[in-house]
Amino acid sequence: MAVPxxxxxSSRTGMKIxxxxxxxxxxxxxxxxxxxxxxxxxxxxxxxxPSLVTLENKLSEYTGAAHAVxxxxxxxxxxxxxxxxxxxxxxxxITSPFTFIATAGAISLSxxxxxxxxxxxxxxxxxxxxxxxxxxxxxxxxxxxxxxxxCADMEAINTIASSYNxxxxxxxxxxxxxxxxxxxxxNLSTIGCTSFYPSKPLGCYGDGxxxxxxxxxxxxxIKMLLNHGQSKFHHCKRIGIxxxxxxVQAAILNVKLCHFDDExxxxxxxxxxxxxxxxxxxxxxxxxxxxxxxxxxQYSIRVKERKAVISRLNDAGVPYAIHYPVxxxxxxxxxxxxxxxxxxxxxxxxxxxxxxxxxxxxxxxAQQDYVVNTIKG
Ligand SMILES: *Cc1c(COP(=O)(O)O)cnc(C)c1O
Numbered sequence: 001m002a003v004p005x006x007x008x009x010s011s012r013t014g015m016k017i018x019x020x021x022x023x024x025x026x027x028x029x030x031x032x033x034x035x036x037x038x039x040x041x042x043x044x045x046x047x048x049x050p051s052l053v054t055l056e057n058k059l060s061e062y063t064g065a066a067h068a069v070x071x072x073x074x075x076x077x078x079x080x081x082x083x084x085x086x087x088x089x090x091x092x093x094i095t096s097p098f099t100f101i102a103t104a105g106a107i108s109l110s111x112x113x114x115x116x117x118x119x120x121x122x123x124x125x126x127x128x129x130x131x132x133x134x135x136x137x138x139x140x141x142x143x144x145x146x147x148x149x150x151c152a153d154m155e156a157i158n159t160i161a162s163s164y165n166x167x168x169x170x171x172x173x174x175x176x177x178x179x180x181x182x183x184x185x186x187n188l189s190t191i192g193c194t195s196f197y198p199s200k201p202l203g204c205y206g207d208g209x210x211x212x213x214x215x216x217x218x219x220x221x222i223k224m225l226l227n228h229g230q231s232k233f234h235h236c237k238r239i240g241i242x243x244x245x246x247x248v249q250a251a252i253l254n255v256k257l258c259h260f261d262d263e264x265x266x267x268x269x270x271x272x273x274x275x276x277x278x279x280x281x282x283x284x285x286x287x288x289x290x291x292x293x294x295x296x297x298q299y300s301i302r303v304k305e306r307k308a309v310i311s312r313l314n315d316a317g318v319p320y321a322i323h324y325p326v327x328x329x330x331x332x333x334x335x336x337x338x339x340x341x342x343x344x345x346x347x348x349x350x351x352x353x354x355x356x357x358x359x360x361x362x363x364x365x366a367q368q369d370y371v372v373n374t375i376k377g
Contacts, residue, residue, distance in 0.1 A: 017358050017367045019319040020199045024362035025263075029255055036251040047244055051251040056210075058257055062177075065187040065212035067219035070245030071226050074173035074195025077209040078106035080243055081169050081191045082141065084221040087112045091140040095171070096126040097327040097339075098347040099145040103171050104328045112140065114337060116329050118344040122287045124148065124300075124354075127346070128156040135164055142168050146175035146185055148286065148323070149201060149295035154180055154188040161189075169193060173209070176202045177264050179293030186212040196245075196253060201267075201295045202260055204249040263361040267296045270363055274299055277372040284353075298323055302353040309355065309375055316374040321356040 018024070026033065040051055052070055059068035071077050087093065089111040095103055097116040104114040117134050120127040126144045142161050144152035154170065161168045168189035172178075176194040178185040186192030194200070196208035211222045224231060229240030271294070275285045284302035286294065300323060303309050313320050327347040329339035341348065357371055 015317065015367060015370045017318055017363070017371065018360070019321060019356075019358050021360040021362040022198055022203070025360070028362070029259060032255045032258075033252055036255050037248055040247045040251045043247075046247050049247045051247045051254060052245060055245075055250040055254050055257075058254065059210055059212070062257070063184040063187040063192070063212055065192065066214040066216070067212065067222075068186075069211045069219060069222045069226070070250060071209045071211060071222075072243045072245060073207045074171075074193060074197065074200075074209040075102040075106055076226070076241065076243040077173075077193035077195070077211045078103065078143075078169065078171060079109050080222050080225050080241070081193055081211055081218075082106060082110035082112065083225050083238075083240070084191075084218050085141060085167055085169075087140050090138065092136070092138040093141045093143050094126075094131060094134050094139060095143040096145045096147070096347070097329040097344045098124060098324065098350060099147060099171065099328065100173070100324065101328065101331065101333070102173070103143065103145055104334060107143070108334075113138075114328075114334065115139070116337075116339065116344060118346045119350065120153075121346050121350070123150060123153075124350060125150065125152040126157070128153050128160065131157065131160050135160075135166075139164070139166060142166055143171055144168070145171040145173075146178060148300055149175050149178050149297035150286070150292050151175055151178050151180035151185050151188065158189060167191065172212075173197075174200060174297035175295060176200065177260060177295045181291050185295075186210075187214065190215060191218060196249065201264065201297050202253065202256060204252050204256075206246070206249055208245050208249045208253065210245070264295050266361045267359060268294070270359055270368060271296045271299050273365070273368060274301075274357065274359075274372070277368070278375070281376055283375075296359055298356040299359040300354050300356045302350065303355055303375075304353060306353055306355055308377075312374050312377050313371075316370070318371050318374050319358055322351075322354060323356050324354075325351055327351050 091112040093107045107114045170192040173195035175185040192212040196204040225240040226243030229236045229238040231237040
């Protein structure tokens with residue numbers, strides 16, 4: 001098929017588009033960030049300290065969770081949560097096969113077995129109507145993922161979990177700031193875990209994450225486990241990990257958190273504009289629901305002719321991403337779980353059609369028009 005060619009000549013079109021514009025974001029907050037980082041450098045305290053205390057207080061206030069504990073990454077947040085709940089070999093954890101590898105990776109690292117449940121075709125989050133079929137006497141945790149910045153159906157999940165007396169860990173690595181029925185992501189279940197990886201809705205300048213809980217018994221366990229399981233210095237109660245958040249990252253996050261709600265509002269406007277601009281062609285835009293306030297970690301559409309669209313995007317120099325091309329049950333690393341093609345048909349279909357478009361607080365309307373016109377061809 002002949003595809004109309006647009007030269008990716010950014011000097012001529014002025015259309016150098018970044019998938020997520022972290023450079024523009026730094027420029028916008030440069031003075032504040034530089035000051036905050038310098039203050040840490042001059043303090044000589046690089047682990048813990050006032051920037052971390054401030055951040056944890058702000059995160060707790062922002063989400064409404066009684067406790068927020070900074071840690072080294074979203075993956076470690078998930079692993080620490082499983083460890084704090086005492087999950088290990090012989091246990092099963094239920095999650096979605098349509099997510100980033102780290103969700104099931106953390107379950108495997110804890111020693112437990114991952115049990116996948118297919119996703120809902122409209123929201124791409126775990127299909128709550130299929131969860132009960134997967135519960136057995138080994139099930140210890142339900143771990144839904146709030147994909148692309150939209151919360152999983154936490155109310156339905158919590159109802160199922162409480163009838164089986166199971167804790168729920170929300171993988172909120174993409175959904176910090178998202179709203180669900182008047183509450184905030186990370187504070188919707190027993191434990192919430194988020195990531196501050198640079199490209200996440202709230203990102204730092206390296207790796208980082210946080211664990212949220214309102215359970216007064218869990219929070220101190222997380223704090224102990226992320227510091228080698230030490231109950232006091234050089235006295236270790238359990239085997240833990242080095243899972244701390246750096247002071248420099250905490251300082252950067254303190255600055256970015258002040259601008260976060262503004263960023264989310266603009267991202268939502270950009271997402272709505274994509275919805276409008278794309279409504280006359282045969283693509284599926286993200287589901288809308290008044291109960292959900294999505295932070296659009298990704299703006300992902302479904303296109304039947306993905307190959308042709310990608311070829312046009314490549315030719316026009318428009319960045320895109322596929323979240324995710326291979327569902328986790330078909331990944332080599334999870335081969336031993338014994339799943340095969342056809343086990344989770346919705347996840348498999350969506351993985352062939354999904355396509356994430358550039359989105360950030362700093363995407364201009366001209367850039368967005370260029371993306372949409374390229375998709376339309
Ligand atoms: C990014 C991500 C993680 C892992 O977070 P890191 O900070 O990169 O370790 C886990 N789950 C989901 C759904 C993610 O998007």
